[in-house]
């Protein structure tokens with residue numbers, strides 16, 4: 112005969128087990144929701160306007176009307192001057208910008224314009240891409256957005272080789288863009304300071320280079336076709352900071368908080384595309400001090416000490432986007 116107290120103990124054990132099973136199943140559901148497996152050899156199904164619905168949830172309805180790239184005509188006849196200085200607006204940098212816009216273009220290539228439904232992937236520079244074998248899947252998207260000096264040569268198996276757009280600033284420009292990009296890749300300058308406009312002007316017009324004013328030496332000779340260059344509308348930086356990270360747009364401090372280029376690229380993709388997938392996002396935990404952050408070089412979180420990024424806040428913003436289905440993730444998060 113089993114005593115009453117034994118029954119109680121068994122019941123408690125059974126209850127405990129049931130709770131454990133329920134918890135792991137619910138965690139598993141969540142995992143599947145946050146992690147997306149591309150089907151090899153298949154193009155992603157695309158529903159026109161899908162991302163747009165999510166955009167209004169995240170950013171409000173108004174934001175789809177903004178141009179992606181800056182154009183000269185908006186600066187010749189300045190109707191409403193920008194409210195903010197770089198990187199959230201162009202206030203105070205208009206003269207330099209005018210000179211840059213006179214020698215660059217703002218169009219979106221016909222190959223993207225003409226698509227009924229735009230499938231995009233934003234490739235972050237994170238270590239999670241290493242040995243991911245995602246290269247083939249990444250190459251299948253209509254638009255592949257890459258960041259900074261992230262290489263493809265030698266990493267094709269994991270990150271692919273197609274680059275439709277690359278977001279960069281002078282300090283993150285690859286010294287040999289011809290090796291890493293395609294001849295028609297759009298090189299999208301994200302300006303953080305007036306000197307960034309000065310740099311691109313001096314490169315494209317072959318004017319005297321200025322070495323001071325950068326936190327890291329950018330290329331002095333840069334072999335690109337001016338037709339590939341675009342200047343990102345700072346509006347996207349503003350809404351990434353304001354709506355996704357709730358950062359104050361006007362900050363008095365020396366180390367100003369700002370979104371990472373990856374979060375900015377996701378913001379841009381949500382406005383440009385119908386379907387947005389991401390890969391290579393996610394930093395190591397703070398205690399993983401020796402874990403490399405990039406898929407292509409060994410550097411750790413310590414290197415980001417003075418960067419002005421809040422990676423935990425960004426992780427929350429990305430998790431929210433994954434949870435509401437605004438983006439899907441090809442690597443784990």
Ligand SMILES: CC(=O)N[C@H]1[C@H]([C@H](O)[C@H](O)CO)O[C@](OP(=O)(O)OC[C@H]2O[C@@H](n3ccc(N)nc3=O)[C@H](O)[C@@H]2O)(C(=O)O)C[C@@H]1O
Pocket residue numbers: 234235236237238258259260261282283284370371372373374391392393394395404405414415418420
């Ligand atoms: C030392 C330093 O300033 N590092 C910054 C570097 C550096 O300037 C460039 O790599 C130079 O080519 O740039 C940054 O970013 P970085 O070039 O490292 O990475 C591009 C974007 O990928 C996402 N990422 C990266 C690594 C990782 N483990 N998880 C991620 O999610 C991020 O969204 C990131 O933006 C930048 O521009 O944002 C942010 C970094 O803070």
Ligand SMILES: CO[C@@H]1[C@H](O)[C@@H](O)[C@H](O[C@H]2[C@H](O)[C@@H](NC(C)=O)[C@H](OCc3ccccc3)O[C@@H]2CO)O[C@@H]1CO
Pocket residue numbers: 280282303325326365366369370371372417418419
């Ligand atoms: C998207 O931001 C880019 C990159 O991710 C950042 O790491 C980088 O941050 C640099 C920051 O912009 C520099 N600040 C200024 C005013 O130039 C900073 O300069 C050194 C410094 C350090 C401490 C206090 C004040 C200034 O260096 C940061 C990199 O370590 O900005 C990138 C966009 O330019």
